Amino acid sequence: MSKKIMLSGVQPTRAITLGNYLGAIKNWVKLQKEYQCYFMSVDLHAITLKQDPKELRDATYYGIATYLAAGIHPKTCNMFVQSHVSEHAELGWVLTCYSTMGELNRMTQFKDKSGKQGDHIPTGLFTYPALMAADILLYDSNAVPVGADQKQHIELTRDIAIRMNNLYGKDTFVIPEPYIAPVGAKIMSLLDPESKMSKSDVNANASVFLTDSEDTIRKKIKRAVTDSGSEITADTKQSGVHNLLTIQSCILGKSIQELADSYAGKQYGHLKVETGDIVAAAINPIRTEIEKLMGDLGYLNELLKKGAENARERASKTLARVYDRLGFIPR
Numbered sequence: 487m488s489k490k491i492m493l494s495g496v497q498p499t500r501a502i503t504l505g506n507y508l509g510a511i512k513n514w515v516k517l518q519k520e521y522q523c524y525f526m527s528v529d530l531h532a533i534t535l536k537q538d539p540k541e542l543r544d545a546t547y548y549g550i551a552t553y554l555a556a557g558i559h560p561k562t563c564n565m566f567v568q569s570h571v572s573e574h575a576e577l578g579w580v581l582t583c584y585s586t587m588g589e590l591n592r593m594t595q596f597k598d599k600s601g602k603q604g605d606h607i608p609t610g611l612f613t614y615p616a617l618m619a620a621d622i623l624l625y626d627s628n629a630v631p632v633g634a635d636q637k638q639h640i641e642l643t644r645d646i647a648i649r650m651n652n653l654y655g656k657d658t659f660v661i662p663e664p665y666i667a668p669v670g671a672k673i674m675s676l677l678d679p680e681s682k683m684s685k686s687d688v689n690a691n692a693s694v695f696l697t698d699s700e701d702t703i704r705k706k707i708k709r710a711v712t713d714s715g716s717e718i719t720a721d722t723k724q725s726g727v728h729n730l731l732t733i734q735s736c737i738l739g740k741s742i743q744e745l746a747d748s749y750a751g752k753q754y755g756h757l758k759v760e761t762g763d764i765v766a767a768a769i770n771p772i773r774t775e776i777e778k779l780m781g782d783l784g785y786l787n788e789l790l791k792k793g794a795e796n797a798r799e800r801a802s803k804t805l806a807r808v809y810d811r812l813g814f815i816p817r
């Protein structure tokens with residue numbers, strides 16, 4: 487039996503946080519054997535907001551280097567850049583025609599992002615979800631691991647796919663499922679443990695980035711906000727302590743309760759120093775490997791070329807099927 491298909495996309499950025507790593511990438515590494523995987527860097531989506539060309543190119547490589555450094559296997563997983571597979575833009579257009587203004591207007595990400603654009607809202611920001619639907623449907627994806635903020639886009643993808651299946655035949659598209667990661671996936675801000683660790687946080691001390699040096703990592707975690715108590719327990723109400731325990735739990739694979747018990751009678755200071763050590767030990771080899779890969783763009787280009795070839799093999803079949811059903815003359 488052939489494996490189920492997992493696909494995900496990440497915006498090209500150098501600002502990949504510990505939260506992104508523990509909440510998303512580390513899970514992909516675990517799941518990669520179970521699924522046939524397609525992981526892409528979504529440069530076409532990136533330009534829905536203004537980009538500096540030099541930074542965009544660097545960040546696109548950086549995203550792929552991060553997957554590799556984190557342990558995504560280049561022989562078994564297809565890693566590629568969205569713009570290298572032109573089927574994305576083509577199916578994206580078709581799905582723009584099969585989504586409605588009303589649907590796209592309801593997307594909370596559009597509301598959030600367009601609210602910050604003043605009077606000059608790029609049209610692409612509005613049609614963004616149709617392109618994302620194309621990303622997913624091109625590969626007959628079964629599972630799409632995303633954060634909670636992307637769930638609405640997956641729901642829309644399903645609605646569009648079902649609509650087209652009703653019009654053009656049930657086997658036009660495979661209906662995808664969101665894959666919401668199990669426990670421990672949500673890492674909170676170091677400075678405000680009630681809100682999620684976010685790359686766009688104005689205060690760089692709220693997040694650990696994969697680019698941070700060992701020294702910076704330790705400092706940031708030492709400054710993490712903890713609660714007014716003094717005991718270390720697994721109580722989720724102690725959100726600052728709980729966040730540090732969650733980070734340790736994700737890295738070490740131990741339960742939060744087990745970790746909390748091991749800190750019985752110890753101070754918050756101990757917890758912070760040890761969490762700093764554990765995070766630094768986890769990130770150091772990844773950072774070093776990313777730097778090594780970023781110094782060998784020849785290797786990355788070769789890998790992306792193969793990734794795009796494999797991706798196109800599947801994507802072109804889906805696009806041909808859709809074009810045929812729409813009544814387009816075969817090329």
Ligand code: TRP
Nearest residue numbers: 493494495496497528618621622
């Ligand atoms: N919109 C996603 C985000 O901002 C990125 C993305 C683009 C994506 N295409 C995708 C995610 C396809 C999963 C599947 O995080």
